Amino acid sequence: MILLDGKKTSNEIKEEIAKKVVELKSQGKKAPHLAAVIVGENGASLTYVNAKVKACEKVGFDSTLVSLPIDVSEADLLSKIDELNNDDNIDGFIVQLPLPDHIDEHKVTLAVNPMKDVDGFHPENLGRMMLGLPCFLPATPAGILELLDRYDIETSGKSCVVIGRSHIVGSPMSVLMARNTKVGNCTVTLTHSRTQNLEQITREADIIIVALGKAEFLTADMVKEGVVIVDVGITRVADDSKKSGFKLLGDVKFEEVAAKSSYITPVPGGVGPMTIASLMLNTLQAIDMK
Numbered sequence: 153m154i155l156l157d158g159k160k161t162s163n164e165i166k167e168e169i170a171k172k173v174v175e176l177k178s179q180g181k182k183a184p185h186l187a188a189v190i191v192g193e194n195g196a197s198l199t200y201v202n203a204k205v206k207a208c209e210k211v212g213f214d215s216t217l218v219s220l221p222i223d224v225s226e227a228d229l230l231s232k233i234d235e236l237n238n239d240d241n242i243d244g245f246i247v248q249l250p251l252p253d254h255i256d257e258h259k260v261t262l263a264v265n266p267m268k269d270v271d272g273f274h275p276e277n278l279g280r281m282m283l284g285l286p287c288f289l290p291a292t293p294a295g296i297l298e299l300l301d302r303y304d305i306e307t308s309g310k311s312c313v314v315i316g317r318s319h320i321v322g323s324p325m326s327v328l329m330a331r332n333t334k335v336g337n338c339t340v341t342l343t344h345s346r347t348q349n350l351e352q353i354t355r356e357a358d359i360i361i362v363a364l365g366k367a368e369f370l371t372a373d374m375v376k377e378g379v380v381i382v383d384v385g386i387t388r389v390a391d392d393s394k395k396s397g398f399k400l401l402g403d404v405k406f407e408e409v410a411a412k413s414s415y416i417t418p419v420p421g422g423v424g425p426m427t428i429a430s431l432m433l434n435t436l437q438a439i440d441m442k
């Protein structure tokens with residue numbers, strides 16, 4: 153079994169990006185600037201946003217964190233987005249999800265200028281992805297492609313099962329794995345909560361991408377020997393032995409599934425850091441798109 157080490161790979165990518173930033177600056181250009189908007193103080197969201205801001209500092213990007221109170225009105229949030237859309241200094245920005253219930257997430261996604269949408273959630277970017285046109289790919293699926301690519305995992309002609317059909321992970325992932333690209337050309341099955349006989353489907357799979365948000369859902373009896381496993385799930389589970397009071401679990405029962413896998417991502421240290429790396433890559437791309 154080989155660990156698909158997202159932490160190590162993302163550090164390599166960050167070093168490559170840092171070199172490009174030095175190059176840009178030596179040509180008299182400015183460093184890429186990523187802004188992140190966070191509404192409220194949800195613990196997990198704060199952790200993710202802080203990790204993104206820290207990653208910006210590490211590669212030499214400029215970064216701006218916009219923290220808005222939990223009771224910010226939808227109109228005020230949209231007006232902040234408008235400001236970021238029109239700020240020439242900002243190359244790309246993200247609005248950390250989830251948002252409080254009184255804010256319509258679709259309205260917010262649509263309000264982001266597609267040219268600055270480095271999370272790749274805007275319908276224009278998703279549509280361009282479907283057509284294979286230049287666009288920002290959604291950060292988590294893009295990070296997974298990059299990881300599979302850098303580990304030289306053969307995907308062509310393989311059967312790939314994606315568990316979960318969210319707009320930000322499962323659905324775009326299924327499209328990307330089926331594309332006629334180096335990492336792609338899979339025969340893809342997209343599964344969800346209404347899928348029947350899921351174990352039968354996963355047992356046939358060469359590659360399984362698990363993104364349903366249920367801790368340790370995928371067990372050894374659901375996979376075949378030699379399978380490639382990508383675990384997207386992150387669930388916080390109480391753990392008194394940790395300083396934070398919780399530990400992170402993926403959607404895969406790691407030890408037993410790892411024993412049957414050829415490659416597997418850990419949680420933490422797998423897909424999470426790759427998502428951040430692809431956000432950085434998208435921000436760098438935003439400069440070229442300008």
Ligand code: NAP
Pocket residue numbers: 292315316317318319320321322343344345346347350363364365366384385386387423424425427
């Ligand atoms: P989501 O919006 O919560 O959707 C979950 C999906 O799983 C839905 O499509 C649902 O089906 C499906 N599902 C639920 N129970 C199922 C079952 N028993 N069998 C098969 N499918 C089932 O998911 P998400 O936003 O993609 O997040 C998934 C997980 O990934 C979460 O743990 C999240 O924290 C994590 N995540 C991690 C990263 C990262 O960077 N590592 C990024 C994003 C998300 P229905 O559509 O039928 O309801």
